[in-house]
Amino acid sequence: MSVTIPAVRGERIVLGYGPAIAVAESSFTIPKGSVVAVIGPNGSGKSTLLNAIAGLRAPMAGKLDVPARAEGPHRIAYVLQTTRVNDALPITVREVVAMARYATLGFYKRPDAADRVAVDEAMDRTGITSIGGKHLHELSGGQRQRVFVAQGLAQDHDILLLDEPLTGIDLPTAQAIDAVIHDERSRGCTVIMTTHDLSEARVADHVVLLAGRVVASGTPEEVLTPHNLATAYGSSLLHLSEGNIFVDDPAHIPVPGRESLRQRIIHTDSLPSEVHHDDV
Secondary structure (H helix, E strand, C coil): CCCCCEEEEEEEEEEEECCEEEEEEEEEEEECCCEEEEECCCCCCHHHHHHHHHCCCCCCEEEEECHHHHCCHHHEEEECCCCCCCCCCCCEHHHHHHHHHHHHHCCCCCCCHHHHHHHHHHHHHCCCHHHCCCEHHHCCHHHHHHHHHHHHHHCCCCEEEEECCCCCCCHHHHHHHHHHHHHHHHCCCEEEEEECCHHHHHCCCEEEEECCCEEEEECHHHHCCHHHHHHHHCCCCEEEECCEEEECCHHHCCCCCCCCHHHHCCCHHHCCCCEEECCC
16 A cells, blocks of 8 residues: 655645735645646635745645755745846856755855756756856746746755746747656656646646635546536636536737747647637
8 A cells, every 4th residue: 555645735724915815724735756736717826825835925824734844945946937137137047047056055155066066957957058158138038937947956955846837938948847847756856836737737646726725636637627627717717518628718818929828738648638728
């Protein structure tokens, strides 16, 4: 009999900002060493949950157990959806990635060979070695995303948190980051990412479906059912007709400079015929 070791366990937790509740009382378990998709409509509490797992926001009630934090906050690498950087800041790609090592170096210790190897490997895995000397303001949006994912990889970590890492980027970058996500699992890391993409959720090991609370948590087959999706997205976003599921998600309405969801599907073989995205 196999025993699932939890990377995160929430027991009747409530998350929010001041008096406002973002995630109502919920319980769930995220298995260690898995790729986890946190999915739900806009405003459902996805980023709030990541912030709580990272230790940036304490639960208003209940208990959130994250064993990796007992080893130190640096054991959780967090790549935000949007990272604002002053374009006038004279900092190179390699310097940005190397900042990940500061968590263990402190202010006075100088980087050693192991630190340089960690930075080199993270840049190689995300395909940015050739642009290591460029400044951030010279990069495209997709290149910047690779840089910040590389920064997360360069940090010694047990959990990698990614807030919508595949949203609004070009297809080659999305494929590169997707490959990194699944490679992290093979290295024993737990990857927890927020996404709007049902095809991504369907190839995850574990899914947490949110709608102001945890609607369901478990395998994709257990969570991504018509009943659960209807509960989370509601009649305005989810339409059930003759066994077909249509998710009309505003996050995927095409805008200039951003690939549409239909063009960006990474795992086309994972999207069954009864599930369709309507992004027009």
